[in-house]
Amino acid sequence: MSDDDGTPEQGALLDLPPESRTVDGRGVTNPVARVMVDTPLPHLDRPFDYLVPPEHADNAVPGARVHVRFAGQERPAFVLERGSETDHPGTLTPIRRASSPVPVLTPTVLRLCRAVAERYAGTLMDVVRLAVPPRHASTEKSVLEKDPGDEGAAAVPSPGPPRADAWARYVGGPAFLGHLATGESPRAVWSALPGPMGPAVAAAARATRASGRGVLVVVPTTRQVDDVVAAIREELPDEPVARLVADDGPARRYRSFLRVLLGQARVVVGTRAAAFAPVTELGLAVVLDDGDDRLEEPHAPYPHIRQVLAMRADLERAALLIGGYARSVEAQLLLEQGWARPVQAERAVVREATPRVVAPSEVDLAREGPAAAARIPRPAWETARRALEHGPVLVQVARGGYLPAVACARCREPARCVTCHGPLRLDRQGAPPACGWCGRHAVDFACPECGGISLRWVRVGSDRTAEELGRAFPSVPVVVSGASASHGVVETVDETPRLVVATPGAEPVAAGGYVAALLLDASVTTARPELWASAEALRRWLGAAALVRARAEGGTVMLLGRPAPVPAQALVRWDPAGFAARELAERAELSFPPAVRLAALQGPRPAVRSLLRHLGQIPEMEVLGPVDLADQGDDVRALVRTPRRVGGELTRALVRASAVRSARKEPGTVRVRVDPNDLW
DNA sequence: AACCCATCTGCG
DNA sequence: GCAGATGGGTTC
Numbered sequence: 001m002s003d004d005d006g007t008p009e010q011g012a013l014l015d016l017p018p019e020s021r022t023v024d025g026r027g028v029t030n031p032v033a034r035v036m037v038d039t040p041l042p043h044l045d046r047p048f049d050y051l052v053p054p055e056h057a058d059n060a061v062p063g064a065r066v067h068v069r070f071a072g073q074e075r076p077a078f079v080l081e082r083g084s085e086t087d088h089p090g091t092l093t094p095i096r097r098a099s100s101p102v103p104v105l106t107p108t109v110l111r112l113c114r115a116v117a118e119r120y121a122g123t124l125m126d127v128v129r130l131a132v133p134p135r136h137a138s139t140e141k142s143v144l145e146k147d148p149g150d151e152g153a154a155a156v157p158s159p160g161p162p163r164a165d166a167w168a169r170y171v172g173g174p175a176f177l178g179h180l181a182t183g184e185s186p187r188a189v190w191s192a193l194p195g196p197m198g199p200a201v202a203a204a205a206r207a208t209r210a211s212g213r214g215v216l217v218v219v220p221t222t223r224q225v226d227d228v229v230a231a232i233r234e235e236l237p238d239e240p241v242a243r244l245v246a247d248d249g250p251a252r253r254y255r256s257f258l259r260v261l262l263g264q265a266r267v268v269v270g271t272r273a274a275a276f277a278p279v280t281e282l283g284l285a286v287v288l289d290d291g292d293d294r295l296e297e298p299h300a301p302y303p304h305i306r307q308v309l310a311m312r313a314d315l316e317r318a319a320l321l322i323g324g325y326a327r328s329v330e331a332q333l334l335l336e337q338g339w340a341r342p343v344q345a346e347r348a349v350v351r352e353a354t355p356r357v358v359a360p361s362e363v364d365l366a367r368e369g370p371a372a373a374a375r376i377p378r379p380a381w382e383t384a385r386r387a388l389e390h391g392p393v394l395v396q397v398a399r400g401g402y403l404p405a406v407a408c409a410r411c412r413e414p415a416r417c418v419t420c421h422g423p424l425r426l427d428r429q430g431a432p433p434a435c436g437w438c439g440r441h442a443v444d445f446a447c448p449e450c451g452g453i454s455l456r457w458v459r460v461g462s463d464r465t466a467e468e469l470g471r472a473f474p475s476v477p478v479v480v481s482g483a484s485a486s487h488g489v490v491e492t493v494d495e496t497p498r499l500v501v502a503t504p505g506a507e508p509v510a511a512g513g514y515v516a517a518l519l520l521d522a523s524v525t526t527a528r529p530e531l532w533a534s535a536e537a538l539r540r541w542l543g544a545a546a547l548v549r550a551r552a553e554g555g556t557v558m559l560l561g562r563p564a565p566v567p568a569q570a571l572v573r574w575d576p577a578g579f580a581a582r583e584l585a586e587r588a589e590l591s592f593p594p595a596v597r598l599a600a601l602q603g604p605r606p607a608v609r610s611l612l613r614h615l616g617q618i619p620e621m622e623v624l625g626p627v628d629l630a631d632q633g634d635d636v637r638a639l640v641r642t643p644r645r646v647g648g649e650l651t652r653a654l655v656r657a658s659a660v661r662s663a664r665k666e667p668g669t670v671r672v673r674v675d676p677n678d679l680w
Numbered sequence: 681a682a683c684c685c686a687t688c689t690g691c692g
Numbered sequence: 693g694c695a696g697a698t699g700g701g702t703t704c
Binding site for chain 1: 700701702703704
Binding site for chain 1: 681682683
């Protein structure tokens with residue numbers, strides 16, 4: 001592979017074999033350190049050679065953090081390797097500082113970072129920054145003093161044979177466990193039945209540990225981390241488990257990281273950043289609820305954790321388990337490629353384990369009485385009333401707050417703040433409308449379109465819903481759970497009759513399961529124009545419905561509010577697999593990821609244009625745009641797509657083009673996102 | 681951000 | 693003919 005740009009003279013120079021020379025170490029063995037310098041410039045994302053001075057010979061080991069003088073500045077860097085030769089013609093600058101010998105960037109993680117950088121058209125340093133937490137010196141001191149080296153995995157007795165109960169209901173489940181226990185590396189997409197997923201994950205962890213290998217579990221939220229950790233502690237009481245969550249603060253985060261690095265914990269459970277944890281001899285990687293957008297890393301190069309773990313499974317020959325009540329299109333693709341196998345229950349078992357789901361049509365509702373268009377129509381009230389005789393009832397509401405969106409009562413134009421044009425909302429009954437962006441109160445609302453002075457609701461939030469339900473069932477306690485609720489997210493409720501109003505993802509777990517769930521405002525999600533809207537809606541509904549009792553125990557789910565028919569039918573039939581297959585076929589039809597490889601380039605128009613120019617020609621590449629982005633100031637966005645088969649060429653070309661732009665100091669930054677979930 | 685080096689410029 | 697300015701490219 002040769003670069004075909006540049007003059008022949010340059011080509012001739014570049015084709016010369018790099019002239020290598022041995023460096024005099026003045027007593028230091030392997031005095032040359034190849035390091036990656038922490039710089040934001042893409043064209044400098046490659047190793048540089050430095051001299052190891054005697055005083056740093058013991059600390060500047062491969063994988064260690066050091067500080068070097070680079071382009072006139074002192075920058076942090078990672079040692080990749082030590083050697084005796086360099087091909088740099090000039091003199092080597094000595095490493096300035098090497099304050100710790102801990103090899104925080106292991107060869108295995110480095111290889112993973114390289115693969116992720118390549119897949120997402122990012123720089124290696126950007127990925128390494130995601131993978132290695134910042135050092136915390138005092139924590140490191142205390143952990144290293146406590147560790148004589150023998151306190152780790154060796155002391156932990158290997159668990160007995162796997163207990164198969166949690167997997168018995170799934171076709172391929174017991175076999176999956178068996179393969180893990182014998183040291184093999186199966187790859188599975190698991191369609192979980194209602195109920196907690198923790199016990200099954202714990203059983204898989206136990207089987208993997210029985211083979212002597214390590215386990216890594218990544219989930220969207222801290223709450224789910226704690227659920228899985230609790231389940232693993234129950235299944236494996238003697239097993240040290242590392243909990244790796246970002247909101248732990250630097251000291252605890254670094255302590256957990258070091259325990260993993262030193263092999264003191266071979267089982268790791270965490271959020272996003274844990275996907276890069278240096279687990280000793282990884283045997284199984286698990287990701288739960290992989291459709292949750294919190295598994296998409298918000299920092300460049302924006303890798304998706306499902307993808308990172310799939311790459312890890314390949315590179316480290318580990319097993320992979322992608323599990324959830326819903327099935328993502330990306331998981332569906334892995335199945336259709338034959339890379340992973342499904343683990344799911346037979347139709348009859350699914351039917352028995354899931355609640356009865358009804359999605360009454362407008363015709364159905366009209367038959368029931370005049371208030372068919374009501375947000376909570378009469379059959380829903382009746383379902384709730386009957387269910388409350390036996391236990392708790394869940395009400396899923398799309399939005400938190402009271403009336404989170406209001407409009408002019410006369411012309412229906414959305415009500416906006418006079419100062420900043422943010423959307424107006426009501427925070428409680430009788431309060432003046434307030435702006436959702438700047439917080440200013442709109443004292444005298446007057447519609448700029450028609451002059452109307454009264455407001456009507458467009459969206460009803462969980463507080464207002466709770467108020468309505470409380471009036472209708474005065475003797476039943478009502479709890480509200482959600483990020484914006486006054487008591488925040490409620491974790492659990494007991495089995496006594498109670499109304500639980502929650503936003504998606506914030507549903508408390510009910511002891512014994514909810515008797516019924518009402519899923520309101522179905523169209524709020526399904527009517528969104530984004531491609532993922534119906535998949536996201538189904539994921540949210542299944543998440544709530546999975547907390548409801550089985551139909552044999554009277555469990556009922558009612559889907560309300562004009563849902564789109566395809567995801568609604570998938571919920572009624574509890575068929576996440578069929579839905580994912582249909583969804584993937586549609587993506588293929590439209591040439592969208594994951595059916596094709598697509599990169600979104602966002603930035604100022606000249607910058608995006610120039611990046612596109614530097615991109616060159618890639619076979620079958622298609623460019624869409626650039627188009628203006630209404631809500632992003634002057635930014636424009638272009639989409640570039642190729643068949644998946646040549647995706648590697650696309651990402652390599654993007655890296656090259658970004659490097660050229662940065663080397664030439666071209667103005668403006670372009671954000672490159674490969675296979676983004678949403679297009680902003 | 682600092683450095684190197686090639687080229688330019690103003691004065692002899 | 694040459695010191696000092698200017699600018700573009702590199703960064704070990």
